[in-house]
Amino acid sequence: xxxxxxxxxxxxxxxxxxxxxxxxIVSFAVNMLSAQNEARxxxxxxxxxxxxxxxxxxxxxxxxEQEYKQTSLNHARAVAYMIQKNPECxxxxxxxxxxxxxxxxxxxxxxxxxxxIYAGTxxxxxxxxxxxxxxxxxxxxxxxxxxxxxxxxxxPNTAQNKPMQxxxxxSENKEFIVQVGVEPVEVAKVTEKNELSYIFSLLxxxxxVDYFAIDTATQTVAGATIEELVGKEVSQIGLKxxxxxxxxxxxxxxxxxxxxxxxxxxxxxxLIGRSVKSTVLYSNVPAALLGLAICCIxxxxxxxxxxxxxxxxxxxxxxxxxxxKLEKIS
Numbered sequence: 549x550x551x552x553x554x555x556x557x558x559x560x561x562x563x564x565x566x567x568x569x570x571x572x573i574v575s576f577a578v579n580m581l582s583a584q585n586e587a588r589x590x591x592x593x594x595x596x597x598x599x600x601x602x603x604x605x606x607x608x609x610x611x612x613e614q615e616y617k618q619t620s621l622n623h624a625r626a627v628a629y630m631i632q633k634n635p636e637c638x639x640x641x642x643x644x645x646x647x648x649x650x651x652x653x654x655x656x657x658x659x660x661x662x663x664x665i666y667a668g669t670x671x672x673x674x675x676x677x678x679x680x681x682x683x684x685x686x687x688x689x690x691x692x693x694x695x696x697x698x699x700x701x702x703x704p705n706t707a708q709n710k711p712m713q714x715x716x717x718x719s720e721n722k723e724f725i726v727q728v729g730v731e732p733v734e735v736a737k738v739t740e741k742n743e744l745s746y747i748f749s750l751l752x753x754x755x756x757v758d759y760f761a762i763d764t765a766t767q768t769v770a771g772a773t774i775e776e777l778v779g780k781e782v783s784q785i786g787l788k789x790x791x792x793x794x795x796x797x798x799x800x801x802x803x804x805x806x807x808x809x810x811x812x813x814x815x816x817x818x819l820i821g822r823s824v825k826s827t828v829l830y831s832n833v834p835a836a837l838l839g840l841a842i843c844c845i846x847x848x849x850x851x852x853x854x855x856x857x858x859x860x861x862x863x864x865x866x867x868x869x870x871x872x873k874l875e876k877i878s
Contacts, residue, residue, distance in 0.1 A: 557856050564848040568841070575840050579833045584809060587829055588798045591811035591822040594759075599815045617699040620715040620730050623653045624697075628719045628726040631658065638667045645669045648728075655712070655729035663691050663725070673707055681706035687716050687727070694722045702732045756828030758803070760785075762792060762812075762819040770818060774804060792819055800826070 630637075630647055637643040638658060648656050648669050657668040663678035678688045683706045690696045699715040716727040761771040762782060767789050769777050782789050786802045787810070798811040801823075809829050812821035 557852070560852050560855055564852055568844040568848055571844055572837060572841055576833070576837055579836055580830065583829050583833065584798060587809050587822075587824045588811050591798070592813070594822055595811070595813040595815075595820055598820055599813070602815060613702070616702075616713055616730070616732055617715070620653075620713050620728060621697060621699050621717070623651045623730070624715045624717045624726055624728045626651050627653070627656055627728055628717050631724075631726060632719045632721060641669060641671060651728075652730075653728040654731050655727075657727040657729070659716075659725035659727060661691070661723075663688065676706060683714075687714075687725075690716060690718065690725060694718045705729065754828075756825035758808075758823050760803075760821040760823065762787075762821070764793075764814075764817055764819060777804060792821070 627647055634643075637647070644656050644667070648654065655669055655673075657665045657670070657673060659678070660666050665674050665676050668674070676684065678684050678691065683700070683703050686700050686703075687698055690698060695718075697715075697717045700713070702711050702713050704710060705712045705714070711732060712729040713732045714727055714729045716725055718725055758773045759771075760769060760773075760777070762768070763770040767782050769780050769782070769785060772778050777785050782792065785804055788801070791799050791801070792810075792812050793814075796812070798809055801808060801810050803810065803823055807826045808823040809826060810821055810823040812819045
């Protein structure tokens with residue numbers, strides 16, 4: 549009977565240990581998947597916010613640019629009118645500068661019928677023509693069509709390579725062209741809001757969490773919360789472009805030497821991604837498994853001891869009584 553008791557105890561212990569092992573393995577997998585799902589859900593939520601923010605900022609930018617264009621054109625008309633009414637001011641740079649200050653422009657240039665600057669607020673630009681560079685060539689059609697009024701997009705100017713908003717109109721008597729230039733300060737402010745560095749600065753970045761923007765055309769990092777990665781190729785920071793493009797549910801990668809879980813979303817021509825270091829993402833898994841293991845082991849020990857005591861009380865002792873009676877009968 550002693551051997552039967554040991555045999556039952558051994559097999560019961562093996563079965564219990566096997567069940568505990570299976571439970572811990574399954575729990576480990578469930579906890580890992582749960583952590584990944586939470587990271588994926590958080591990434592999707594933040595990336596949608598970034599997409600909405602970029603969209604709203606783009607609308608604001610288009611609106612401000614349109615307003616700047618119209619305002620710039622109105623300024624050009626006003627200056628052309630003042631100059632035609634006061635033709636003697638053409639020879640007076642200081643007077644033209646007063647006009648510029650009055651209407652709120654930074655530059656006034658007066659062109660002759662051949663597209664050459666012969667007067668204005670900046671004498672250093674005199675003799676520059678519509679043929680002097682790509683930026684100036686934009687206004688060439690005005691030489692053949694005196695009804696045109698043109699507004700150029702914000703472009704670096706020919707003389708200084710400084711971003712300016714230029715507009716040009718013919719005078720009412722069609723004797724000269726007035727071009728005014730405005731530094732697009734407000735546009736620059738709105739444009740800054742569309743820069744990835746600005747967007748990322750608004751995000752609340754938790755420990756172990758980083759954001760990346762990848763230019764799909766060049767496959768380089770266009771922006772990141774880790775500044776040293778900006779400008780690097782995708783492969784240099786530990787990512788594979790094939791995974792970034794195809795795996796929208798998230799994947800593991802060693803980014804900048806740190807094993808992380810990454811989720812990317814395609815926004816326009818840019819892929820915006822959120823990464824969480826594995827040490828942070830799975831930080832709660834060991835504690836959860838340890839607690840589960842302790843509970844399972846204690847439960848298993850209690851179960852084994854209880855079962856053995858039950859066997860001793862109702863099975864083994866019963867068999868002993870039968871054997872005693874058999875011996876008496878013998």
